[in-house]
Amino acid sequence: MTWQNPKTDWHSKSQPLPLDFNRIEGNIRELKNEIELMNKRPLARVRLNSPFRAPVGSLVKIPFDSISIDTNGYYDGYKYQYIPPAGYYRASISLNAYLSETDSITQITLQLARGNAAYYTTFEFIINIGTAGPIEQIITLSDIVRVDGTQAIDFRIAAYPLASSLGVCVATFEKIRDV
Numbered sequence: 001m002t003w004q005n006p007k008t009d010w011h012s013k014s015q016p017l018p019l020d021f022n023r024i025e026g027n028i029r030e031l032k033n034e035i036e037l038m039n040k041r042p043l044a045r046v047r048l049n050s051p052f053r054a055p056v057g058s059l060v061k062i063p064f065d066s067i068s069i070d071t072n073g074y075y076d077g078y079k080y081q082y083i084p085p086a087g088y089y090r091a092s093i094s095l096n097a098y099l100s101e102t103d104s105i106t107q108i109t110l111q112l113a114r115g116n117a118a119y120y121t122t123f124e125f126i127i128n129i130g131t132a133g134p135i136e137q138i139i140t141l142s143d144i145v146r147v148d149g150t151q152a153i154d155f156r157i158a159a160y161p162l163a164s165s166l167g168v169c170v171a172t173f174e175k176i177r178d179v
Contacts, residue, residue, distance in 0.1 A: 046075060046170070062155045085175075090172070091142070091143060101162055107125050108158075108164055134165070
């Protein structure tokens with residue numbers, strides 16, 4: 001049975017008929033099937049909880065140390081990478097970067113890598129002019145990436161010329177379509 005629009009014009013004298021119950025039960029089955037499909041779809045959400053400083057110069061993988069969701073166990077917490085089955089994935093990250101030095105500027109490089117090669121890179125500047133204490137910059141990156149089932153996806157970061165501390169940092173890998 002396919003989804004049928006619910007009856008929305010009930011009133012105090014309405015009585016459900018067998019067809020109404022069939023429609024309701026059929027819609028419940030459809031919703032359960034959708035939930036089961038969603039639970040089978042590869043999805044991972046990881047978070048950086050430990051203090052981390054984006055290094056100067058070379059890009060390094062962000063060492064996510066907490067896995068809040070990993071529906072099929074494709075996230076490798078030791079190598080900080082996601083190795084899902086073939087398909088198209090939305091890879092997204094949001095982080096807070098801090099610059100503590102007064103009267104300074106640094107560039108943050110945030111990169112989505114696929115198969116150990118750059119896939120998409122963004123650059124953001126943090127500028128601290130005359131403020132005592134750290135300046136915070138929220139940086140996000142989101143893109144659709146196709147993987148062949150053997151390629152790892154990960155996020156990398158670097159800063160130049162000054163290191164930057166990371167605060168809240170969350171990444172999500174979600175399959176959106178088969179190949």
